[in-house]
Amino acid sequence: MDHAATSWPKPEAVINAMTESVTFMAGSPGRGTHGMSLQAGRTMNKARSTLSKLLGFGNPNDVAFAQNATMALNLAIKGLLQPGDHVISTMLEHNSVRRPLEFLKRTQGIEVNYVPVDLSGQINLEAVKKLFRTNTKLVIATHSSNLLGCILPVEELARLAHEHGAVMLVDGAQTVGNLPVDVERMGIDMLAFPGHKGLLGPQGTGGLYIHPDINLEPQMHGGTGSQSAEPEQPDIRPDRYEAGTPNIPGISGLAAGAEEVLRIGVEQIYKHEWSLTQTIVENLQNLSGVKLIGPALGEPRTGIVSFILENQDPAQTAFHLDRKYGIAVRAGYHCTPLGHAQAQTTETGAVRVSVGYTTQEYEVETLIRAVAELSKG
Structure with missing residues (x-):
């Protein structure tokens, strides 16, 4: 991801x-x-x-x-x-x-x-x-x-x-x-x-x-x-x-x-990615200890969802997602320090999940379960 x-x-x-x-x-x-x-x-x-x-x-x-x-x-x-x-x-x-x-x-x-x-x-x-x-x-x-x-x-x-x-x-x-x-x-x-x-x-x-x-x-x-x-x-x-x-x-x-x-067809690709990202946003926004950044549920976006777990460095979160669950994500500042300033995440960075046309629903479900477990400590 x-x-x-x-x-x-x-x-x-x-x-x-x-x-x-x-x-x-x-x-x-x-x-x-x-x-x-x-x-x-x-x-x-x-x-x-x-x-x-x-x-x-x-x-x-x-x-x-x-x-x-x-x-x-x-x-x-x-x-x-x-x-x-x-x-x-x-x-x-x-x-x-x-x-x-x-x-x-x-x-x-x-x-x-x-x-x-x-x-x-x-x-x-x-x-x-x-x-x-x-x-x-x-x-x-x-x-x-x-x-x-x-x-x-x-x-x-x-x-x-x-x-x-x-x-x-x-x-x-x-x-x-x-x-x-x-x-x-x-x-x-x-x-x-x-x-x-x-x-x-x-x-x-x-x-x-x-x-x-x-x-x-x-x-x-x-x-x-x-x-x-x-x-x-x-x-x-x-x-x-x-x-x-x-x-x-x-x-x-x-x-x-x-x-x-x-x-x-680009429209079909976007429709697929949109559906997956909305599923991710809908589920992560309800988890205690998870802070989502970016557009709210239903607002236009590409296949990117970024978040932070309270009391956990994004690098740690990415490490655990990779080693414990086999999920590849990106953590840090994503080469956009001004963007992090706007998102008020300059001090922490963020975890970025990004889906593509080959991403499957079961993979999204696995991600949601993994973040839910990590959010509990």
């Missing part, structure tokens, strides 16, 4: 695709004309095409592959912002957003406002409106908090951003593959996503959707197999943002995982 970190088990199609890639694709796309190199290129094109269908953008070349969502966010943030720019973000952001912003504050003098949220993770849009300035360049928001599981109104934030001439960047780490996302309909200009969570692919994969009107400064420079005689990075997509030999086995698995999500 740690799907917010990495989904597991992986579909058989993902394993087969990666095995086939390692076995038969000993070539680098764009770097050769032999069969294995060409097949590797076709695999990458297939992955881009599948993602464009899943995420609602027209040109598959508008997605750049990355090692993970963190690298994608770094490309988006550092590739767009310039000295003197102003950014609006939220107090729920992961360190993969906060740390690049703080780095640019220190080195380039950008300005940042982090918008607070209430205890259920809801943001005040009227407060956001008041933060826009003439130099506001970027609005950044996680689609769903990796601590609280709340879902932020990214469509409304995108509308506000565009009304003020700013770009909308969304961290889709907890929603891509788990919640319907359509970048064109929702007004998302850039979307960072991992391959190893809701997309059911392997670790070490991810990407960034970039609106065709946005030109980012590459953060990696090197060989692409295109415009090789030029000293500068190519200006064509996706080559501009994909220097070096790509992770073909990983992207093969990512493509297979995304196809599996399309086959099942």
Whole structure:
């Protein structure tokens, strides 16, 4: 029950695709004309095409592959912002957003406002409106908090951003593959996503959707197999943002995982996860000594439920869940210290349970019994 970190088990199609890639694709796309190199290129094109269908953008070349969502966010943030720019973000952001912003504050003098949220993770849009300035360049928001599981109104934030001439960047780490996302309909200009969570692919994969009107400064420079005689990075997509030999086995698995999500249907995945999380919330909220954080029962959320046991360190709780009951969860600060400040759990951290499409009802029942026993000491 740690799907917010990495989904597991992986579909058989993902394993087969990666095995086939390692076995038969000993070539680098764009770097050769032999069969294995060409097949590797076709695999990458297939992955881009599948993602464009899943995420609602027209040109598959508008997605750049990355090692993970963190690298994608770094490309988006550092590739767009310039000295003197102003950014609006939220107090729920992961360190993969906060740390690049703080780095640019220190080195380039950008300005940042982090918008607070209430205890259920809801943001005040009227407060956001008041933060826009003439130099506001970027609005950044996680689609769903990796601590609280709340879902932020990214469509409304995108509308506000565009009304003020700013770009909308969304961290889709907890929603891509788990919640319907359509970048064109929702007004998302850039979307960072991992391959190893809701997309059911392997670790070490991810990407960034970039609106065709946005030109980012590459953060990696090197060989692409295109415009090789030029000293500068190519200006064509996706080559501009994909220097070096790509992770073909990983992207093969990512493509297979995304196809599996399309086959099942994102709406069906979300419905399954919603049902399980509501069962967890309904049962844990009635246990003495258990404090739940995040949205209340019935309120919108992704497959994340975080809690604290009174008089027990979250690390202890996670340890006992693993060793005594065979339940894998995440404890600590979840790389979101500002989120814990909003949840009033800075001193303790929290235990995070996160379900996925493969989570079964009997597993949820086992979790509930285990937490009930631990809450009694």
